Amino acid sequence: MSNAGRTPLVEMRDISISFGGIKAVDHVSIDLYPGEVVGLLGHNGAGKSTLIKVLAGAYQADHGEVLINGEKAEIRNPRDARAYNIETIYQTLALADNLDAGANLFLGRELMSRGLVNDAKMEAETRKIMGRLNPNFRKFNVPVKALSGGQRQSVAIARAVYFNAKILIMDEPTAALGPHETQMVAELIQELKAQGLGIFLIEHDIHNVMKLCDRASVMKNGQLVGTVNVNEVTDDDILGMIILGKKPAHLAA
Amino acid sequence: MTDTGQAVAAPAPKRSIIDTLELDVRLLGMLVAFAAIAIVFTIWTGGTFVSPRNVFNISVQAVPVAVMACGMVFVIVARHIDLSVGSMLAMCSAVMAMSQAYWLPSALGLEYGSPVILVVTILIGFAVGTGMGALTGWLVGYQTIPSFIVTLGGLFVWRNINWYTTNGQSVSLTDPNLLMFGGTEGVLGAPISMTLGALAAAAAVFALYSARKNKLSHGFVVKPAWAEGAMMGIVAGAILLFVTWLSRYPVPEAKLKRLFQARGEVMPEGYTAMHGLPISVIILIVVAVSMTLIARRSRFGRYIFATGGNPDAAELSGINTRALTVKIFALMGFLCALAGLIAQARLQSHGNDIGMLEELRVIAAAVIGGTALAGGVGTIYGAVLGALIMQSLQSGMAMVGVDTPFQNVVVGLVLVIAVWVDIIYRKRMGLAK
Numbered sequence: 001m002s003n004a005g006r007t008p009l010v011e012m013r014d015i016s017i018s019f020g021g022i023k024a025v026d027h028v029s030i031d032l033y034p035g036e037v038v039g040l041l042g043h044n045g046a047g048k049s050t051l052i053k054v055l056a057g058a059y060q061a062d063h064g065e066v067l068i069n070g071e072k073a074e075i076r077n078p079r080d081a082r083a084y085n086i087e088t089i090y091q092t093l094a095l096a097d098n099l100d101a102g103a104n105l106f107l108g109r110e111l112m113s114r115g116l117v118n119d120a121k122m123e124a125e126t127r128k129i130m131g132r133l134n135p136n137f138r139k140f141n142v143p144v145k146a147l148s149g150g151q152r153q154s155v156a157i158a159r160a161v162y163f164n165a166k167i168l169i170m171d172e173p174t175a176a177l178g179p180h181e182t183q184m185v186a187e188l189i190q191e192l193k194a195q196g197l198g199i200f201l202i203e204h205d206i207h208n209v210m211k212l213c214d215r216a217s218v219m220k221n222g223q224l225v226g227t228v229n230v231n232e233v234t235d236d237d238i239l240g241m242i243i244l245g246k247k248p249a250h251l252a253a
Numbered sequence: 254m255t256d257t258g259q260a261v262a263a264p265a266p267k268r269s270i271i272d273t274l275e276l277d278v279r280l281l282g283m284l285v286a287f288a289a290i291a292i293v294f295t296i297w298t299g300g301t302f303v304s305p306r307n308v309f310n311i312s313v314q315a316v317p318v319a320v321m322a323c324g325m326v327f328v329i330v331a332r333h334i335d336l337s338v339g340s341m342l343a344m345c346s347a348v349m350a351m352s353q354a355y356w357l358p359s360a361l362g363l364e365y366g367s368p369v370i371l372v373v374t375i376l377i378g379f380a381v382g383t384g385m386g387a388l389t390g391w392l393v394g395y396q397t398i399p400s401f402i403v404t405l406g407g408l409f410v411w412r413n414i415n416w417y418t419t420n421g422q423s424v425s426l427t428d429p430n431l432l433m434f435g436g437t438e439g440v441l442g443a444p445i446s447m448t449l450g451a452l453a454a455a456a457a458v459f460a461l462y463s464a465r466k467n468k469l470s471h472g473f474v475v476k477p478a479w480a481e482g483a484m485m486g487i488v489a490g491a492i493l494l495f496v497t498w499l500s501r502y503p504v505p506e507a508k509l510k511r512l513f514q515a516r517g518e519v520m521p522e523g524y525t526a527m528h529g530l531p532i533s534v535i536i537l538i539v540v541a542v543s544m545t546l547i548a549r550r551s552r553f554g555r556y557i558f559a560t561g562g563n564p565d566a567a568e569l570s571g572i573n574t575r576a577l578t579v580k581i582f583a584l585m586g587f588l589c590a591l592a593g594l595i596a597q598a599r600l601q602s603h604g605n606d607i608g609m610l611e612e613l614r615v616i617a618a619a620v621i622g623g624t625a626l627a628g629g630v631g632t633i634y635g636a637v638l639g640a641l642i643m644q645s646l647q648s649g650m651a652m653v654g655v656d657t658p659f660q661n662v663v664v665g666l667v668l669v670i671a672v673w674v675d676i677i678y679r680k681r682m683g684l685a686k
Binding site: 058077079082088090093104108110117120 | 467468470471472473546549550551552554555556558559560561562563565566567568569570571572629630
């Protein structure tokens with residue numbers, strides 16, 4: 001698939017952000033097209049999560065700009081990001097453990113009736129989306145801390161998918177999952193991609209990257225090593241980029 | 254794609270009666286503890302403990318702490334603490350006392366007893382309380398100073414500005430209207446109380462009914478009709494019993510005579526009147542019901558609990574947790590003003606030491622009521638029940654002649670034991686609670 005001539009869904013240009021003198025992200029530019037999965041790779045501390053949190057509104061970039069559909073976007077907080085249909089599945093899942101699945105799914109966007117939170121309606125909607133994502137999910141009325149890792153993950157995924165995201169950020173969505181659940185997430189990513197969503201996928205497992213991603217952007221020490229088309233490289237090429245911080249010889253022009 | 258994702262009814266395990274009624278086990282535990290205290294003291298005092306007069310007194314005495322404890326639940330659920338509530342109460346009380354006794358009469362040129370003074374005094378008190386709370390909230394939320402420090406500072410600051418405001422003197426409440434918030438001076442009498450009780454019982458039954466209807470409309474499993482009926486019966490019965498009981502507490506004859514004299518009438522022979530519900534208790538009920546509604550059914554309440562459960566998640570969900578902190582503490586300050594109004598009216602004067610050490614009782618009431626200091630967990634009814642349990646213990650011990658130091662020893666022990674039992678209970682239940 002060639003992206004030539006198309007407007008990227010997301011373009012992050014020359015983004016820098018530092019914390020107390022440490023450059024966590026150092027002049028990084030990445031982009032994402034509709035119906036595409038872009039993997040973000042790198043060691044722990046390479047700056048992937050920080051970069052993505054700029055897009056999600058959790059951090060403010062010191063330098064650089066974000067374009068959505070070719071237009072400059074002001075994303076000052078997570079609410080702004082949601083207004084651009086950017087949804088994020090955080091590595092930590094960002095669930096309020098003391099609330100049930102429905103309350104978490106609609107957190108910040110509660111369904112109201114006559115000025116009051118309508119829990120029954122939210123539970124009904126949660127049952128619907130869970131019926132699609134994870135039909136085995138049954139625990140709708142208990143705090144999410146009583147759920148297994150996979151169940152918690154599906155609540156976090158449901159939250160991102162429910163609100164018609166156009167841009168989805170997934171920060172290691174399969175890290176806490178068993179093989180069966182990982183397969184379910186992989187299928188979901190394919191399905192969402194087919195619907196035309198753009199997905200940033202932070203992932204450590206090279207096999208998942210090769211299987212799921214169209215392109216891969218590799219970061220090291222806050223800097224972008226390079227972005228490659230996954231079907232033009234081997235696992236070893238990508239591993240080389242992660243470890244050595246250099247583009248493979250046959251691609252480095 | 255499944256349409257509803259409806260849970261298929263699993264082969265139902267045998268459900269205990271507690272499960273069937275969907276009772277909160279922790280609430281049940283508190284009610285049992287409360288009942289045990291009542292029974293022990295009733296036997297010990299030969300029945301005086303549950304006399305209408307004593308039930309009335311306990312209710313009235315528990316109100317200021319219970320009102321503040323409702324606010325403290327929100328503060329603690331959001332992972333904060335407020336050590337300044339006793340001092341804020343004193344500060345509000347000082348401002349209100351000075352307003353009605355000196356400032357307003359001279360500034361507005363009004364007579365004592367004018368309803369304008371009453372209204373303006375209360376508004377000033379509420380504004381001062383809310384303002385103090387909002388300031389605390391701003392320092393905690395926007396300046397990120399730990400609430401423990403800010404409110405520890407507030408404990409000193411407000412207590413002593415209160416002192417300065419009144420020159421360290423007690424201020425008598427000269428405005429007779431203010432006294433109606435205190436208890437015995439502001440009661441509704443038996444007929445009105447009984448009517449209100451009946452209305453409240455009907456409202457409670459209706460609330461349970463409409464909650465059930467809402468669940469049914471979405472096709473959820475509800476508890477069996479008999480269990481719902483039993484819950485309705487218990488709740489309505491408890492309300493009616495309480496109101497009836499207070500409506501059996503007669504107003505002393507001498508006081509009735511005075512009241513008639515004040516109106517220039519002569520009391521008819523054999524005339525009696527009952528206290529019924531005190532206005533302060535009605536205020537507490539209104540506060541508790543509203544706060545419960547806020548906690549469970551409003552966005553504000555939902556965000557407080559979400560923030561307490563996981564502040565980062567709340568922030569990432571687009572909740573403005575800083576503004577939320579200001580609101581929580583402002584609400585706490587408002588409730589301190591309300592409690593101050595009630596406390597000074599009950600004592601019929603503002604004393605320098607009003608509300609002294611109340612912050613500890615308020616926190617204890619919330620904690621005995623099941624509010625976890627780690628945040629995210631707590632109920633309003635628990636806090637009110639906690640305040641009632643502490644007041645009953647104290648009242649009962651005073652009646653059977655336990656010395657004051659030992660009364661406080663027992664209250665302290667109860668606090669620790671309540672939390673201990675809760676921890677053991679939660680360990681037994683595993684992660685489920």
